[in-house]
Amino acid sequence: MLKHQAFFHFFGSLNDFLSDEKKGQSFVYNFKGIASVKNLFEAIGVPHPEIRKITVNNRKKDFIYKVKDNDLIKLCPFNYGINKFFLSLLSIFASIKIKFIIDVHLGKLGKYLKLCGFDVLYNWKWDDDEIIKLASSQNRIILTHDIGLLKNKKVIKGYWIRSQYPDEQIIEVIERYHLLSKIKPFKRCLHCNNILIKIPKSKIKDKIPLMIYRKYKLFFFCLKCNKIYWRGSHYYNMKKFIKRLKIKY
Numbered sequence: 001m002l003k004h005q006a007f008f009h010f011f012g013s014l015n016d017f018l019s020d021e022k023k024g025q026s027f028v029y030n031f032k033g034i035a036s037v038k039n040l041f042e043a044i045g046v047p048h049p050e051i052r053k054i055t056v057n058n059r060k061k062d063f064i065y066k067v068k069d070n071d072l073i074k075l076c077p078f079n080y081g082i083n084k085f086f087l088s089l090l091s092i093f094a095s096i097k098i099k100f101i102i103d104v105h106l107g108k109l110g111k112y113l114k115l116c117g118f119d120v121l122y123n124w125k126w127d128d129d130e131i132i133k134l135a136s137s138q139n140r141i142i143l144t145h146d147i148g149l150l151k152n153k154k155v156i157k158g159y160w161i162r163s164q165y166p167d168e169q170i171i172e173v174i175e176r177y178h179l180l181s182k183i184k185p186f187k188r189c190l191h192c193n194n195i196l197i198k199i200p201k202s203k204i205k206d207k208i209p210l211m212i213y214r215k216y217k218l219f220f221f222c223l224k225c226n227k228i229y230w231r232g233s234h235y236y237n238m239k240k241f242i243k244r245l246k247i248k249y
């Protein structure tokens with residue numbers, strides 16, 4: 001089989017997938033036979049859902065482009081080269097219908113996203129195939145720590161969570177998908193992901209402790225799983241967290 005070489009250069013956050021000697025610079029990659037650009041950048045370590053733009057010898061190409069000897073391939077991630085002002089515009093126009101599905105290791109991130117009002121599916125029993133199937137049938141973005149899962153050819157939308165810490169992970173997701181202006185606490189049930197409704201406290205008097213009934217005014221109810229929520233300390237912690245986020249941007 002014929003040996004070939006191509007030059008690769010990854011920009012911005014795509015460098016998170018590379019070893020130190022490859023970060024931020026062009027490097028040679030050797031390969032055999034016929035290969036698509038997707039085959040090669042995934043062999044180098046970068047999953048396709050993280051790629052927004054591919055140019056080969058300064059011409060825009062797609063994933064199926066067959067790489068030729070000595071091609072210079074440049075790859076950019078989402079949000080690369082976009083200034084702060086344009087990012088804030090993207091936040092205004094970001095879809096409120098954005099939906100996520102998260103892998104088994106990111107339960108706390110899922111809870112934080114639901115606290116912010118976002119549509120998130122999570123079940124610790126799901127394997128990769130089930131996650132991919134649900135993501136594709138319901139047009140959901142996969143959030144995962146598993147690069148291998150994102151390299152699956154059936155995955156269309158996804159993001160590799162870099163941080164190990166949930167309070168940093170949620171910032172990653174908010175930045176990547178421009179969600180800051182879409183945060184709405186107490187919109188979604190933390191238990192079943194259903195939309196919450198406001199409910200008069202008189203209707204739930206016998207379902208909550210008397211102390212809670214007397215202390216709080218606003219209550220929310222999940223029609224699917226019957227859970228009741230009120231604006232207790234976790235709500236104010238969340239408000240403080242959102243305020244910190246807004247100051248940062």
Ligand SMILES: [Zn+2]
Nearest residue numbers: 189192222225
């Ligand atoms: Zn519920």
